[in-house]
Amino acid sequence: MGSVPFFFMSASSILIQFLNGLASASSLFLVAAGLSLIFGVTRIINFAHGSLFMLGMYLAVALAPMLGFWWSVPLAALAVAAFGALVEATLLRRLYAAPELLQLLATFALVLVIKDFTLWAWGPEDLLGPRAPGMDGAVRIAGLRYPEYDLFLIGFGPLVLGALWFLLRRTRWGTLVRAATQDREMAGALGVNQRWLFTSVFALGALLAGLGGAVQIPREPATLFIDLQIISDAFVVVVVGGLGSIPGAFLAALLIAEIKSFCIGLGYSKITLVVEFIVMAVVLIVRPWGLLGRMPAQTRGPGALELPLALPSRNALVALGGTALALALVPLLSAGYTLVLLTDILVFALFAVSLHFIMGPGGLHSFGHAAYFGLGAYGAGLLLLKGGVPMELALVFAPLLAVLGALVFGWFCVRLSGVYLAMLTLAFAQITWSVMFQWDAFTGGSNGLIGIWPSSWLSSKTAYYYLTLATCVGAIALLWRVLYSPFGYALRAGRDSPLRADAIGIDVRAQQWAAFVFAGLFAGLAGALFAFSKGSISPEALAVPRSVDGLVMVLLGGIQTLTGPVWGAALFIWLQDVVSRSVDYWRAVIGAVVLFLVLVFPQGVTGFLRERFAR
Amino acid sequence: MTVLAIRNLAKAYGGVQAVRDVSFAVAAGELLAMIGPNGAGKTTCFNMLNGQVAPDAGSVEFEGRSLLGLSPRQIWRLGVGRTFQITATFGSMTVRENVQMALLSHHRRLWSMTALATRSFAGDADALLARVGMREQADRPCAVLAYGDLKRVELAVALASRPRLLLMDEPTAGMAPRERNELMQLAAELARRGGIAVLFTEHDMDVVFTHADRVIVLSGGELIAEGPPDAVRADARVREVYLGSGNA
Ligand SMILES: Nc1ncnc2c1ncn2[C@@H]1O[C@H](COP(=O)(O)OP(=O)(O)OP(=O)(O)O)[C@@H](O)[C@H]1O
Ligand SMILES: [Mg+2]
Numbered sequence: 001m002g003s004v005p006f007f008f009m010s011a012s013s014i015l016i017q018f019l020n021g022l023a024s025a026s027s028l029f030l031v032a033a034g035l036s037l038i039f040g041v042t043r044i045i046n047f048a049h050g051s052l053f054m055l056g057m058y059l060a061v062a063l064a065p066m067l068g069f070w071w072s073v074p075l076a077a078l079a080v081a082a083f084g085a086l087v088e089a090t091l092l093r094r095l096y097a098a099p100e101l102l103q104l105l106a107t108f109a110l111v112l113v114i115k116d117f118t119l120w121a122w123g124p125e126d127l128l129g130p131r132a133p134g135m136d137g138a139v140r141i142a143g144l145r146y147p148e149y150d151l152f153l154i155g156f157g158p159l160v161l162g163a164l165w166f167l168l169r170r171t172r173w174g175t176l177v178r179a180a181t182q183d184r185e186m187a188g189a190l191g192v193n194q195r196w197l198f199t200s201v202f203a204l205g206a207l208l209a210g211l212g213g214a215v216q217i218p219r220e221p222a223t224l225f226i227d228l229q230i231i232s233d234a235f236v237v238v239v240v241g242g243l244g245s246i247p248g249a250f251l252a253a254l255l256i257a258e259i260k261s262f263c264i265g266l267g268y269s270k271i272t273l274v275v276e277f278i279v280m281a282v283v284l285i286v287r288p289w290g291l292l293g294r295m296p297a298q299t300r301g302p303g304a305l306e307l308p309l310a311l312p313s314r315n316a317l318v319a320l321g322g323t324a325l326a327l328a329l330v331p332l333l334s335a336g337y338t339l340v341l342l343t344d345i346l347v348f349a350l351f352a353v354s355l356h357f358i359m360g361p362g363g364l365h366s367f368g369h370a371a372y373f374g375l376g377a378y379g380a381g382l383l384l385l386k387g388g389v390p391m392e393l394a395l396v397f398a399p400l401l402a403v404l405g406a407l408v409f410g411w412f413c414v415r416l417s418g419v420y421l422a423m424l425t426l427a428f429a430q431i432t433w434s435v436m437f438q439w440d441a442f443t444g445g446s447n448g449l450i451g452i453w454p455s456s457w458l459s460s461k462t463a464y465y466y467l468t469l470a471t472c473v474g475a476i477a478l479l480w481r482v483l484y485s486p487f488g489y490a491l492r493a494g495r496d497s498p499l500r501a502d503a504i505g506i507d508v509r510a511q512q513w514a515a516f517v518f519a520g521l522f523a524g525l526a527g528a529l530f531a532f533s534k535g536s537i538s539p540e541a542l543a544v545p546r547s548v549d550g551l552v553m554v555l556l557g558g559i560q561t562l563t564g565p566v567w568g569a570a571l572f573i574w575l576q577d578v579v580s581r582s583v584d585y586w587r588a589v590i591g592a593v594v595l596f597l598v599l600v601f602p603q604g605v606t607g608f609l610r611e612r613f614a615r
Numbered sequence: 616m617t618v619l620a621i622r623n624l625a626k627a628y629g630g631v632q633a634v635r636d637v638s639f640a641v642a643a644g645e646l647l648a649m650i651g652p653n654g655a656g657k658t659t660c661f662n663m664l665n666g667q668v669a670p671d672a673g674s675v676e677f678e679g680r681s682l683l684g685l686s687p688r689q690i691w692r693l694g695v696g697r698t699f700q701i702t703a704t705f706g707s708m709t710v711r712e713n714v715q716m717a718l719l720s721h722h723r724r725l726w727s728m729t730a731l732a733t734r735s736f737a738g739d740a741d742a743l744l745a746r747v748g749m750r751e752q753a754d755r756p757c758a759v760l761a762y763g764d765l766k767r768v769e770l771a772v773a774l775a776s777r778p779r780l781l782l783m784d785e786p787t788a789g790m791a792p793r794e795r796n797e798l799m800q801l802a803a804e805l806a807r808r809g810g811i812a813v814l815f816t817e818h819d820m821d822v823v824f825t826h827a828d829r830v831i832v833l834s835g836g837e838l839i840a841e842g843p844p845d846a847v848r849a850d851a852r853v854r855e856v857y858l859g860s861g862n863a
Contacts, residue, residue, distance in 0.1 A: 308707060485732060503665065
């Protein structure tokens with residue numbers, strides 16, 4: 001379909017696009033409302049909310065042949081609600097007092113587990129749902145045919161909004177939920193049975209997500225990609241509408257869905273994301289807490305007490321130098337697979353250290369750091385293949401694409417903090433992923449780019465290993481060194497006390513922005529090294545799971561130590577290698593390991609060891 | 616010479632008129648105490664002076680220049696130092712590093728990626744810490760300090776930029792009586808010898824009447840009395856506010 005300028009659209013097709021937008025908004029609203037509700041009471045951002053949506057879809061598709069469509073929808077939603085209650089009671093309940101970051105990570109681990117469960121249960125193919133019996137026809141609107149079922153959906157969203165309003169404003173349960181949303185301690189003092197309240201809220205949120213998924217099945221197939229697509233859409237909706245505001249979620253869902261609908265209707269479906277991004281940007285500039293949101297109360301400080309950053313002792317420097325030297329000697333002893341694995345570990349150690357740079361000392365919890373890794377990787381591929389630039393120069397200039405991305409995204413990100421920041425970084429990463437995924441002509445779309453090989457003098461595994469070793473060790477040393485400089489200290493100052501930092505003339509935002517870009521540069525460098533080591537690059541390089549990998553590495557190693565991310569990366573890559581070679585569903589295994597670690601070592605492994613042996 | 620002049624300052628939070636129509640001035644070398652019961656509007660006044668809160672009405676002039684619309688960062692650069700009622704320090708840094716941050720900022724070295732922060736202005740930081748009696752604790756992390764010691768660190772931090780106006784919100788909270796007097800002695804010295812204008816709030820009346828050159832009294836957001844300590848102490852309205860019924 002070619003693109004049609006807006007003024008050439010007939011009045012009737014404008015109407016149809018408008019109705020399409022309304023129909024899509026309903027499902028989006030359900031997911032966003034559930035997310036908002038759960039956050040309001042438990043203060044947990046449920047990253048697995050899109051996964052619950054996906055479960056709802058698959059369950060409804062599976063149940064429909066047995067029970068018929070109209071029974072499958074509510075039953076699928078109820079099953080998802082029950083699953084949500086189970087997750088809350090067994091897992092999240094243990095994490096309410098944990099640092100925010102670990103809560104987010106735990107729900108992220110759930111994303112991995114649910115995805116692999118879905119893959120196991122229903123296979124990798126997209127599943128088409130049935131049509132809705134009794135509503136499978138079309139009506140004539142302004143001379144054009146319009147599906148009856150979509151008309152039903154248009155009414156369904158406001159219906160749910162009304163039901164939620166009634167539940168929250170007119171029932172005792174609703175009063176308790178609102179009390180808990182405003183003040184958790186107060187609700188506790190009122191004698192509210194918090195456990196039951198939290199579980200029921202989580203179940204309701206899950207129900208809404210499952211319902212949102214189930215009602216979509218006549219309109220679109222169930223796919224394994226939908227979870228992250230929906231969660232990033234829901235984040236955009238929640239950021240635009242205001243976290244914790246249900247009417248805000250409704251308004252924003254309408255806005256976003258209409259934008260999508262008109263972009264698609266005009267034949268510009270590929271710029272949907274860009275338009276969505278611009279809308280979000282404008283809203284964030286004008287109303288930083290969303291259309292109907294309120295400024296969030298000061299969230300918890302940086303979790304556990306952090307010790308001052310001492311200059312490394314002579315012994316520590318010798319140990320680090322010794323490690324680097326040992327790594328340099330490895331090619332003398334072994335070749336082949338060990339070198340490939342070590343190259344991966346080095347690349348991801350740099351990636352993790354760059355993430356730690358903004359996350360630890362900077363306090364900016366990025367859930368989309370893979371965007372910069374991916375931009376560096378694509379930058380390398382595009383410069384080499386499309387630009388005809390020699391490999392050596394491509395490696396040097398590729399990170400600049402990541403810098404560009406970090407400049408734009410970072411500008412918005414440093415205006416937010418806490419969970420808003422996490423959601424925004426994730427949404428940006430998802431947008432970057434979609435661009436790479438959809439732009440077939442330039443980026444190779446879902447296939448990616450192939451033939452990104454290093455120059456001949458670097459083509460042996462050993463030569464490339466030495467290049468990676470030298471680059472990564474140098475870059476990591478530089479990142480660490482900067483943390484000891486006034487710039488690095490100012491970054492920590494802004495994290496420790498924005499109030500005091502501001503009062504002594506530190507421009508916290510500007511320094512955070514610079515740090516964001518600086519970290520993006522090195523993530524991009526890691527991405528470029530990665531591209532040349534694999535010879536190809538696909539959208540997976542910057543997909544959300546890659547961002548999660550980075551987070552897991554940092555948290556696994558312990559966010560409060562400098563060397564932690566390096567050990568975390570080594571452990572993670574090694575584990576991934578071992579597990580993925582022996583188990584099909586290795587993402588689920590990684591997810592389970594993460595859940596286990598989060599529950600057992602809330603301070604990370606190095607943090608745990610340090611605490612253990614410091615005594 | 617007037618350093619700070621405030622005219623008709625007002626601020627409401629929702630229905631609460633936290634500050635209404637407050638005017639006063641502080642001169643160089645003067646120690647001015649702002650007193651008043653809890654919730655009188657003292658901290659709100661301070662927040663409007665250093666740019667943290669925008670006033671609803673009124674003007675704030677520092678050395679003849681309006682501070683309205685400037686950020687705390689800009690106001691600090693002009694030469695206004697401040698300590699907070701609820702201390703705000705960098706918990707993951709040592710006492711010395713906290714002061715070094717202020718010095719680095721004052722010397723515009725915050726963007727350096729090559730210097731070593733812990734080696735920058737360490738001597739200057741120690742000298743400042745010695746003045747507030749914190750030299751011995753320079754290497755301790757701020758997160759583990761006693762409250763009174765945090766107050767002292769804040770003072771050293773505030774002095775790092777050589778301010779010409781010093782705002783101290785309850786600087787002696789959490790200190791023993793002897794420490795309180797020592798700290799106020801130091802403040803008086805800064806004012807007398809350094810010519811700094813000092814505005815402070817304080818709940819301990821002994822401290823106020825011993826050290827302040829002049830006292831202003833806020834109650835319910837309004838300025839109800841102003842003058843030398845003895846006159847204020849004798850003021851009927853002030854006695855009423857502090858003692859309740861006014862039959863004292
Ligand atoms: N951010 C705010 N939002 C709403 N009300 C506020 C806010 N800050 C202060 N207030 C109200 O304004 C009034 C003045 O408060 P302020 O903190 O200025 O008093 P104070 O004189 O410093 O009291 P204290 O001696 O307890 O420190 C109080 O009624 C307080 O509740
Ligand atoms: Mg106060």
